[in-house]
Amino acid sequence: MSAGNPLVSLIVPVYNAGDYLNVCVNSLLRQTYANIQVILVDDGSTDGSADLCNAWADKDSRVMVIHQTNVGVSMARNAGINAADGDWLEFVDSDDWLEAGTVAELLGLVHDKHAQMAIFNYRSVSVEDTPDTVQGRSADYRIKAGILSRKDVLDCILAYSGVKGYVWNKFFSRALIEQGDLQFDSRISMCEDLLFNVEYALLPTVTVSTDRCLYNYRNNPESVSHRVDLESMATCLEAHERMMAIVPQESRSSVGASYAILAEELLLRTYDVSDATHRDECGTILRKYWWHALKRQRSPRYWVRILGGALCPSLFYPVWKRMKGGRFD
Numbered sequence: 001m002s003a004g005n006p007l008v009s010l011i012v013p014v015y016n017a018g019d020y021l022n023v024c025v026n027s028l029l030r031q032t033y034a035n036i037q038v039i040l041v042d043d044g045s046t047d048g049s050a051d052l053c054n055a056w057a058d059k060d061s062r063v064m065v066i067h068q069t070n071v072g073v074s075m076a077r078n079a080g081i082n083a084a085d086g087d088w089l090e091f092v093d094s095d096d097w098l099e100a101g102t103v104a105e106l107l108g109l110v111h112d113k114h115a116q117m118a119i120f121n122y123r124s125v126s127v128e129d130t131p132d133t134v135q136g137r138s139a140d141y142r143i144k145a146g147i148l149s150r151k152d153v154l155d156c157i158l159a160y161s162g163v164k165g166y167v168w169n170k171f172f173s174r175a176l177i178e179q180g181d182l183q184f185d186s187r188i189s190m191c192e193d194l195l196f197n198v199e200y201a202l203l204p205t206v207t208v209s210t211d212r213c214l215y216n217y218r219n220n221p222e223s224v225s226h227r228v229d230l231e232s233m234a235t236c237l238e239a240h241e242r243m244m245a246i247v248p249q250e251s252r253s254s255v256g257a258s259y260a261i262l263a264e265e266l267l268l269r270t271y272d273v274s275d276a277t278h279r280d281e282c283g284t285i286l287r288k289y290w291w292h293a294l295k296r297q298r299s300p301r302y303w304v305r306i307l308g309g310a311l312c313p314s315l316f317y318p319v320w321k322r323m324k325g326g327r328f329d
Contacts, residue, residue: 009086013076044070165194
């Protein structure tokens with residue numbers, strides 16, 4: 001494609017998303033910028049989503065469908081990357097939707113700033129919401145706008161709130177992904193997107209950000225991302241260990257803070273379900289990085305949890321549960 005009319009590939013992993021998929025795909029095909037490729041990767045859906053994907057491909061030649069057995073969101077995204085023809089990639093979850101001008105605004109941003117990555121704002125919406133019901137609703141956070149240093153990019157990706165490590169509020173250069181030979185690691189079932197973002201940000205990248213709310217994230221308790229078990233959370237520890245090994249010294253404190261917060265969450269869950277698996281590992285990590293978490297986590301509740309978990313978890317968590325009325329959150 002010519003530099004003046006780049007193709008943008010929108011990659012949508014689809015797994016049993018029949019209730020929301022039409023809203024998602026509608027938002028993509030109605031973008032004000034028309035030179036797009038929509039890649040729907042059906043990851044072994046059993047609820048009729050596969051037929052919906054095929055129907056969209058029949059309606060619009062810009063839609064490509066890939067059907068595969070259920071191997072998870074990482075492999076679905078990788079299939080989309082490998083099939084993409086676009087100069088730019090945007091990942092969209094199948095129960096979410098884009099604002100109509102998202103692609104046009106992102107292309108304008110990266111073109112004006114000669115950037116290879118854009119970060120943008122989003123709003124969380126409920127399962128009942130539609131594009132009509134959220135009009136005028138504010139974004140979830142205030143985020144810094146403009147050119148970001150590599151340290152700023154890593155700080156905001158690794159922060160406990162705000163931009164975070166999601167891939168759906170980032171805009172990527174396909175050429176840079178190919179240059180770095182980047183893929184999502186299917187062995188990591190939590191934080192695989194965070195790891196991908198960190199690896200991408202460490203490439204020779206100019207990153208621009210905007211506070212404009214361009215994405216609608218459906219906070220769906222039934223989605224795959226909300227089904228968490230101890231083993232899935234433990235793979236996030238591996239992701240953090242890998243990030244700690246590759247980020248520059250100036251960003252290791254940010255990784256350490258995220259590492260400690262994740263370790264404490266997992267440690268708490270081991271007491272909640274009375275399963276000591278990974279308990280010693282989490283305790284070691286928390287004791288190693290607790291100070292980094294306290295420097296970045298403003299909430300008094302998390303200060304108490306981090307300190308309690310680091311100093312004496314076997315006494316702290318039962319007391320915490322009683323204080324919370326039998327809940328561990």
